[in-house]
Amino acid sequence: VAAVAADGRILRRARFETPPRPTPAQIVHRIAAAWSEVVEGLAAADRPAAAGLAAPGPADAPRGVLRQAFDWGWRDVPLAALTSAAIGVPVQLDNDVNACCLAEMRFGAAAGVQDFAWIQLSTGVGGGLVCAGRVYAGAAGLAGEVGHLVLEEDGPPCACGGRGCLQALVSGPAIARRYAERTGGAPGAAPAVFAAAADGDPAAEEVLQAVARDLGRGLALVVNLLNPALLVLGGGVMESLQARLPAVRAALRARVIGQANREVAVRRSAVGYDAALLGAAVLGTRSAGQP
Amino acid sequence: VAAVAADGRILRRARFETPPRPTPAQIVHRIAAAWSEVVEGLAAADRPAAAGLAAPGPADAPRGVLRQAFDWGWRDVPLAALTSAAIGVPVQLDNDVNACCLAEMRFGAAAGVQDFAWIQLSTGVGGGLVCAGRVYAGAAGLAGEVGHLVLEEDGPPCACGGRGCLQALVSGPAIARRYAERTGGAPGAAPAVFAAAADGDPAAEEVLQAVARDLGRGLALVVNLLNPALLVLGGGVMESLQARLPAVRAALRARVIGQANREVAVRRSAVGYDAALLGAAVLGTRSAGQP
Numbered sequence: 061v062a063a064v065a066a067d068g069r070i071l072r073r074a075r076f077e078t079p080p081r082p083t084p085a086q087i088v089h090r091i092a093a094a095w096s097e098v099v100e101g102l103a104a105a106d107r108p109a110a111a112g113l114a115a116p117g118p119a120d121a122p123r124g125v126l127r128q129a130f131d132w133g134w135r136d137v138p139l140a141a142l143t144s145a146a147i148g149v150p151v152q153l154d155n156d157v158n159a160c161c162l163a164e165m166r167f168g169a170a171a172g173v174q175d176f177a178w179i180q181l182s183t184g185v186g187g188g189l190v191c192a193g194r195v196y197a198g199a200a201g202l203a204g205e206v207g208h209l210v211l212e213e214d215g216p217p218c219a220c221g222g223r224g225c226l227q228a229l230v231s232g233p234a235i236a237r238r239y240a241e242r243t244g245g246a247p248g249a250a251p252a253v254f255a256a257a258a259d260g261d262p263a264a265e266e267v268l269q270a271v272a273r274d275l276g277r278g279l280a281l282v283v284n285l286l287n288p289a290l291l292v293l294g295g296g297v298m299e300s301l302q303a304r305l306p307a308v309r310a311a312l313r314a315r316v317i318g319q320a321n322r323e324v325a326v327r328r329s330a331v332g333y334d335a336a337l338l339g340a341a342v343l344g345t346r347s348a349g350q351p
Numbered sequence: 352v353a354a355v356a357a358d359g360r361i362l363r364r365a366r367f368e369t370p371p372r373p374t375p376a377q378i379v380h381r382i383a384a385a386w387s388e389v390v391e392g393l394a395a396a397d398r399p400a401a402a403g404l405a406a407p408g409p410a411d412a413p414r415g416v417l418r419q420a421f422d423w424g425w426r427d428v429p430l431a432a433l434t435s436a437a438i439g440v441p442v443q444l445d446n447d448v449n450a451c452c453l454a455e456m457r458f459g460a461a462a463g464v465q466d467f468a469w470i471q472l473s474t475g476v477g478g479g480l481v482c483a484g485r486v487y488a489g490a491a492g493l494a495g496e497v498g499h500l501v502l503e504e505d506g507p508p509c510a511c512g513g514r515g516c517l518q519a520l521v522s523g524p525a526i527a528r529r530y531a532e533r534t535g536g537a538p539g540a541a542p543a544v545f546a547a548a549a550d551g552d553p554a555a556e557e558v559l560q561a562v563a564r565d566l567g568r569g570l571a572l573v574v575n576l577l578n579p580a581l582l583v584l585g586g587g588v589m590e591s592l593q594a595r596l597p598a599v600r601a602a603l604r605a606r607v608i609g610q611a612n613r614e615v616a617v618r619r620s621a622v623g624y625d626a627a628l629l630g631a632a633v634l635g636t637r638s639a640g641q642p
Contacts, residue, residue: 196483210606284499287496
């Protein structure tokens with residue numbers, strides 16, 4: 061929970077731990093406590109007139125409803141209204157990845173760009189789409205599931221129950237698993253694979269080259285279908301993968317049709333770990349009636 | 352070239368042959384001759400006040416420019432202005448696939464649907480996207496290149512220079528080639544493969560089952576990325592493939608995430624071969640200042 065200035069500076073923030081499989085009341089209670097902590101420390105002139113909420117699942121933004129939170133077992137929770145009642149200001153809710161798109165448009169790598177995709181490379185792989193200047197949520201709020209584009213029919217199993225999804229090839233756990241398979245060891249964590257490659261471990265190098273190529277293959281699907289001007293890549297895995305962006309771009313360019321598609325910009329997120337938080341602030345300005 | 356009533360009825364039409372690699376002047380001259388033939392046969396009250404033009408390549412619709420016509424070697428031709436000067440009414444131009452989307456929205460299978468993809472299965476495989484009620488062209492008019500989504504890294508060569516594109520697996524020529532490879536014969540035409548399967552030829556049956564599955568795999572990429580409410584399939588190959596839509600849907604559903612995506616409707620085009628022509632008429636109503 062944070063208070064954010066109009067230029068994107070975070071004035072004050074508070075964190076809370078999420079209990080396992082929380083109820084809506086538990087989450088709202090924690091939000092309200094953190095909100096009080098943030099607001100009480102602000103000068104009166106800085107106190108927010110409205111709030112935004114980046115929710116961990118597909119959302120019905122106009123109605124303020126979190127349609128589903130997979131890890132929490134929630135369905136159709138009117139989280140904006142519950143939160144607004146608890147903190148006393150209007151609350152505008154949207155999906156967290158859509159919030160990241162808004163933050164990147166307002167404060168980050170996509171300033172002034174009308175057509176882009178935002179892709180998060182982390183424990184999972186998610187994405188958001190901005191089409192003609194607007195976050196595009198699809199018919200039921202599910203657009204942008206980049207992580208579950210199938211790249212290999214008989215590829216490794218994915219958390220979604222399918223096989224060979226982009227997420228099963230380039231997420232943090234996937235990188236660790238690919239390295240363990242290559243070396244016959246037990247799966248560790250992705251940062252150890254990046255560290256091993258930096259130390260000259262050829263197996264780690266080979267795995268990361270394959271990951272960069274597979275990421276480029278996945279991005280090529282997005283580009284051929286949507287012809288964006290820009291792809292913004294964020295998330296912890298992206299921080300480590302940054303030096304390999306040229307290989308990602310090369311794999312992408314080899315698989316797209318049309319000169320404009322080959323020229324798509326591929327950039328690292330400029331809002332980083334605070335993307336969803338800053339995006340929630342942008343949502344908040346909307347609920348306050350600002351553009 | 353046709354005169355189309357507000358309800359989509361074609362009042363009168365004329366055809367012309369396209370010479371190989373025509374110049375813009377040659378095409379405009381033929382359009383104007385066919386236009387005269389159509390208009391002269393109409394009652395005065397039915398004469399059109401404006402026209403639309405469905406162009407065979409990416410277009411800059413607001414400027415009326417055909418950005419590229421691959422088969423003709425054209426680049427940045429102001430075809431709307433040239434045609435308007437030749438026929439004496441305002442002309443609104445767009446890409447032919449986008450025109451098909453407009454026709455399907457106004458007269459066809461996508462009436463009232465805000466989020467859908469239109470896919471043409473023919474000698475090539477093309478597509479158009481409608482997002483939140485508007486045709487979405489991408490940053491440079493290239494959005495919807497469904498035919499060049501890569502399904503198999505080392506798959507068969509595609510006309511685009513790549514390998515394993517959807518077009519290289521499910522277009523008419525691809526179906527003929529797959530059957531020839533399966534039987535060791537010389538490639539014929541796709542209709543012969545459909546006829547052979549109908550006659551109980553197990554090799555043809557096997558090829559068409561694989562084609563239906565590959566089409567479902569390609570559509571799953573579109574659905575995971577865009578979460579459309581509907582996919583509309585048109586083109587000559589689709590006419591023959593219609594009986595196999597249940598297999599296409601099953602392959603699609605097995606590869607998408609989220610209940611709403613599994614429930615996506617998959618329908619045959621309701622405007623058929625005249626899709627681009629009817630879409631041009633919808634474009635024409637726009638240039639005449641109608642909604």
